[in-house]
Amino acid sequence: MVAADIPPDRTDAPTTRIIHVGLGGWGGDWERNAIPPVGEVERVAVVDAHEPTLRAAQETLGLPDDRCFTSLTEAAQAVPAEGVLVTAPMDFHVPVALEALEAGLHVLVEKPFAGTVAEARTAVERAEELGLVLQVSQNYRFYPGPQKVRELLSAGAVGDLSVVHVDFRRWDHDAPAETYRHYRFPHPLIYDMAIHHVDLLRMTTGREALSVYAKVTDPSWSKYSEEAAAVLVIELEGGLVCSYRGSWVSRAPQTHWDGEWVFEGQDGYLTLTGRGNDGPGDDEVRLGLGGKTAEPVDLPAVDVWGRSAGLRQFARAVRGGAAPDVTGRSNLGSVALMEAAARSAASGKVEPVEQVGGTVA
Numbered sequence: 001m002v003a004a005d006i007p008p009d010r011t012d013a014p015t016t017r018i019i020h021v022g023l024g025g026w027g028g029d030w031e032r033n034a035i036p037p038v039g040e041v042e043r044v045a046v047v048d049a050h051e052p053t054l055r056a057a058q059e060t061l062g063l064p065d066d067r068c069f070t071s072l073t074e075a076a077q078a079v080p081a082e083g084v085l086v087t088a089p090m091d092f093h094v095p096v097a098l099e100a101l102e103a104g105l106h107v108l109v110e111k112p113f114a115g116t117v118a119e120a121r122t123a124v125e126r127a128e129e130l131g132l133v134l135q136v137s138q139n140y141r142f143y144p145g146p147q148k149v150r151e152l153l154s155a156g157a158v159g160d161l162s163v164v165h166v167d168f169r170r171w172d173h174d175a176p177a178e179t180y181r182h183y184r185f186p187h188p189l190i191y192d193m194a195i196h197h198v199d200l201l202r203m204t205t206g207r208e209a210l211s212v213y214a215k216v217t218d219p220s221w222s223k224y225s226e227e228a229a230a231v232l233v234i235e236l237e238g239g240l241v242c243s244y245r246g247s248w249v250s251r252a253p254q255t256h257w258d259g260e261w262v263f264e265g266q267d268g269y270l271t272l273t274g275r276g277n278d279g280p281g282d283d284e285v286r287l288g289l290g291g292k293t294a295e296p297v298d299l300p301a302v303d304v305w306g307r308s309a310g311l312r313q314f315a316r317a318v319r320g321g322a323a324p325d326v327t328g329r330s331n332l333g334s335v336a337l338m339e340a341a342a343r344s345a346a347s348g349k350v351e352p353v354e355q356v357g358g359t360v361a
């Protein structure tokens, strides 16, 4: 299969043309909220394998028939484009990414990239062979709070780190058990949610994980078919330890999507919360030195954030600009930690995290 009419070089073009695959709940949200702020992107076609979902999206978006497809292959043959945005469920991420790459199209794929490092690596290697961009949308990175924490930690603002604590608490348990798909997700806490947090842990500390111990909680009344909550103990490079507690069934005060973080160092501590429902204004970082109470730190203003900021990086990389912060390869360390946590939950043992090489972006 050859993608129709891809010019060899669209470096000077004002926009990057993308085909959007997967128009379910989150794909629809991308259409409403994440794509429109990025003027450098033109969504030229949509694909959903489920005909009724496709037709509903067609009507909502007001698209003609020749822009709507049930297969990416058909879309790529019919509509000139440079990239594909994949917002299908995790099990389809790598198959659809490979289909796109074989069509000569660059790929931006939702988290979690894949359920295993081995599967993710097939797409990473193929993209590298073909010289195409493969990016993972780890949208939580593109908020001012985590960016500021990374900057402060790398400048040694609190001295040598001793420990990191993370708490994520949400109550997501009021939907009908029969129809709410989230209750049937594989590893709803570790794969669906903690992937964001372990990725932020790598990003903010600049360290890879070496091992993880996971204990999951599945209360008798939980509607989730797999773990509703989990506690992880993560060992990172340099002897740094992170305690992580995450729950979808917490009646305690609710956190923002980032959760609540404490980074403890020799000279002081940093706290972080953010990724609230109201955008970057909910982010908050505090710095406390020498035993004093932590005070808020000024955060940088951002014009676009979250998914839109990643999408803009993708559009620019496709047109010959800098590589995105989160390539498929740099994301392998997050997939490896997520995969090892699930393995530990099953084995009841501390599990090593596969060392995948590359750099912590």
Ligand SMILES: NC(=O)c1ccc[n+]([C@@H]2O[C@H](COP(=O)([O-])OP(=O)(O)OC[C@H]3O[C@@H](n4cnc5c(N)ncnc54)[C@H](O)[C@@H]3O)[C@@H](O)[C@H]2O)c1
Pocket (backbone or CB within 6 Å): 021, 022, 023, 024, 025, 026, 027, 028, 047, 048, 049, 050, 053, 070, 072, 087, 088, 089, 090, 092, 096, 110, 111, 112, 137, 139, 181, 192
């Ligand atoms: N980053 C975030 O904050 C965030 C939030 C929510 C969801 N997500 C991610 O977004 C992805 C999608 O989640 P969702 O809740 O929208 O799922 P969903 O099941 O509601 O929608 C997925 C859609 O993809 C379609 N699809 C499946 N396989 C396909 C294929 N091969 N080709 C074309 N279409 C196909 C389905 O028909 C469905 O309409 C998941 O990876 C999820 O983890 C990310």
